[in-house]
Amino acid sequence: MAVTVKLPTQLRDAAGGATAASVEGSTVGEALDALYAQHTELRERIADGDGSLRRFVNVYLKGEDIRFLEGLDTPVSDGDEVTILPAVAGG
Amino acid sequence: MPADALKCKECQTTYPLEARFVCERCFGPLEVSYTLGDGDPSELKRRIQAGPHNLWRYADFLPLAGAPRSALPTGWTPLVKADRLAERLGLGEVYIKNETANPTHSFKDRVVSVALARALELGFDTLACASTGNLANAVAAHAAAAGLPAYVLIPHDLEEQKILATGAYGANIVAIRGNYDDVNRLCTEVSGERPGWAFVNINMRPYYAEGSKTLAYETVEQLGWELPDRIVGPIASGSQFTKIARGFQEFIDAGLVSGQVPVMNGAQALGCSPVAAAFAAGTDVCRPVKPDTIAKSLAIGNPADGPYAVELARTTGGSIDAVDDDEIRAGIRLLAETTGIFTETAGGVTIATLAKLAERGDIGRDERVVAMVTGDGLKTIDAVRDTFEVTEIPASLDAFDAEFAPVAV
Numbered sequence: 001m002a003v004t005v006k007l008p009t010q011l012r013d014a015a016g017g018a019t020a021a022s023v024e025g026s027t028v029g030e031a032l033d034a035l036y037a038q039h040t041e042l043r044e045r046i047a048d049g050d051g052s053l054r055r056f057v058n059v060y061l062k063g064e065d066i067r068f069l070e071g072l073d074t075p076v077s078d079g080d081e082v083t084i085l086p087a088v089a090g091g
Numbered sequence: 092m093p094a095d096a097l098k099c100k101e102c103q104t105t106y107p108l109e110a111r112f113v114c115e116r117c118f119g120p121l122e123v124s125y126t127l128g129d130g131d132p133s134e135l136k137r138r139i140q141a142g143p144h145n146l147w148r149y150a151d152f153l154p155l156a157g158a159p160r161s162a163l164p165t166g167w168t169p170l171v172k173a174d175r176l177a178e179r180l181g182l183g184e185v186y187i188k189n190e191t192a193n194p195t196h197s198f199k200d201r202v203v204s205v206a207l208a209r210a211l212e213l214g215f216d217t218l219a220c221a222s223t224g225n226l227a228n229a230v231a232a233h234a235a236a237a238g239l240p241a242y243v244l245i246p247h248d249l250e251e252q253k254i255l256a257t258g259a260y261g262a263n264i265v266a267i268r269g270n271y272d273d274v275n276r277l278c279t280e281v282s283g284e285r286p287g288w289a290f291v292n293i294n295m296r297p298y299y300a301e302g303s304k305t306l307a308y309e310t311v312e313q314l315g316w317e318l319p320d321r322i323v324g325p326i327a328s329g330s331q332f333t334k335i336a337r338g339f340q341e342f343i344d345a346g347l348v349s350g351q352v353p354v355m356n357g358a359q360a361l362g363c364s365p366v367a368a369a370f371a372a373g374t375d376v377c378r379p380v381k382p383d384t385i386a387k388s389l390a391i392g393n394p395a396d397g398p399y400a401v402e403l404a405r406t407t408g409g410s411i412d413a414v415d416d417d418e419i420r421a422g423i424r425l426l427a428e429t430t431g432i433f434t435e436t437a438g439g440v441t442i443a444t445l446a447k448l449a450e451r452g453d454i455g456r457d458e459r460v461v462a463m464v465t466g467d468g469l470k471t472i473d474a475v476r477d478t479f480e481v482t483e484i485p486a487s488l489d490a491f492d493a494e495f496a497p498v499a500v
Contacts, residue, residue: 009283045115090395
C-alpha cells in the first residue's frame with residue numbers, strides 16, 4: 001500500500017526539509033518503519049527504544065487518532081494519509 | 092527572576108525564548124525556566140505590593156522581556172471566604188477564587204494576557220487559538236483591545252452564549268465539524284503553516300501556560316502571604332492545575348512564603364475523565380476519550396499535561412476525581428445558593444468534587460481549602476434551565492397574597 005506520511009514542522013529538518021513522505025506498508029506501524037528507513041534520524045525522535053511511540057507523539061490516520069483504532073497495528077489502504085503531530089497543545 | 096530559556100520537561104534540552112512549544116529531540120513539552128534571583132525577599136514582596144492591581148504585579152515571575160502591559164487589565168480577582176458553603180460541607184475554612192470577575196469572565200484572560208504580551212514582543216501580527224469557548228472569548232477580546240485580528244477555532248457544537256460573546260468582538264470564528272481534539276489537531280497543523288500567527292495555546296503555549304501561575308500568587312497574597320492547605324481545581328488539559336502548583340513552589344523558592352505546595356485535588360467531568368481514570372488506574376498514561384459532558388470547557392479528551400497532573404496529585408497527597416452531569420448541576424446550585432457566585436459547568440465540576448472530597452472525609456476540619464471557580468454561569472446558562480420554577484400571577488395584590496401568604500408580625 002502506498003501511504004503518505006505528513007510531517008510536522010518540528011520534524012522537517014530531520015527529514016531533509018520534506019513536508020511529507022510517500023512510503024509502503026500495510027499497517028501504520030509498517031508505514032512508520034518505512035519512513036524511518038527513508039529518514040533514519042526520525043526514528044529516535046518519534047519512537048521509544050522498544051519501537052512504541054514516545055508519549056508526546058500523536059499519530060492520526062485520516063484524521064483519527066490511532067489510539068481510537070488499533071494503534072500501530074491499524075491497517076492502512078492505498079492512498080491513505082498518516083499525520084504525525086506533537087501532543088503538546090491545547091487548553 | 093528573569094526567564095532564561097525554554098526547557099523540555101522530558102529531556103531538559105534548552106531552547107531560546109522563541110515561539111516554540113515542543114522539543115525537537117523527543118517531542119516533550121517546553122516550559123519557561125528562570126534564574127532564581129538572589130535579591131532580598133522582602134524587597135521583592137514590596138515591589139509586588141506596590142504593583143498594579145492586576146496580574147502584572149507578578150511580572151518578576153512572568154516570561155516577558157520588557158515592562159508588561161495590556162489594554163485589557165486582568166486578574167486580582169476576589170478570594171471570597173465561603174463560610175456558608177463550608178458549613179454546608181462540614182468543613183472549617185473554604186475560599187472561592189472567583190475568576191468570573193475577569194474581563195471576559197474566566198481565568199483564560201490570564202493566559203491570554205501573557206501569551207499576547209509575549210507575541211507582541213516576538214513580532215506576531217495575528218492572535219489565534221483552539222478553544223472550548225472561554226479561550227475564544229478571551230482571545231477575541233484581548234486581540235480587539237490590542238488592535239490585532241483574531242481567529243478562533245471552536246467545535247461546532249459549543250454553547251451559543253460563548254459563540255455570541257466571541258463574535259461580539261469582531262473575531263473570525265471558525266466552527267469545526269468535530270470535537271475539541273479535532274480542532275486542536277487542525278490548529279497544530281495550521282500553526283505550522285502561518286508564520287505570522289500566534290496560536291496562544293499552541294506555538295505560544297509555554298508563555299500562555301505561565302499565566303495560570305498568577306492564580307497561586309494571588310491566592311497567597313490574598314491569604315496574607317500564607318499558603319492554603321489544599322487546592323481543588325478543574326482539569327481539562329492539565330495545564331492550569333500543574334501551573335498553580337508551580338506558582339506556589341516559586342513563591343516558596345523565592346522566600347516569599349514558607350511551607351509546602353498544597354495538597355492538589357483535580358476535578359474532571361465523568362463524561363471526559365481521562366486524567367481521573369489514569370489516576371484511579373495508578374498509571375500516568377491518559378488514554379484519550381471522546382467527550383460527552385455538559386462541562387464543555389473541560390471537554391478535552393486528549394489532555395496534553397495529563398501525565399504531569401496525575402503525578403502532581405500523587406506527590407502532594409491529593410487525588411483526581413470525576414463527577415457526573417447531575418452532580419455538576421448540583422455543584423453549580425450549591426455554590427450559587429451559599430456564596431452568590433454563579434459559575435459555569437466547569438465550576439460545577441470543581442464544587443461537586445469539593446463536596447465529594449468533604450463527604451469522603453478527605454478534608455480535615457482544620458484545613459484551609461481554596462476552590463478555583465474558573466468561569467461564569469452566564470456562559471453555560473442551559474445548565475440551570477428547568478432546575479427551578481417561576482411563579483406567574485396577574486398584577487394584583489390578592490393574587491400575590493394567594494401565592495405568598497403574608498406572615499403575621
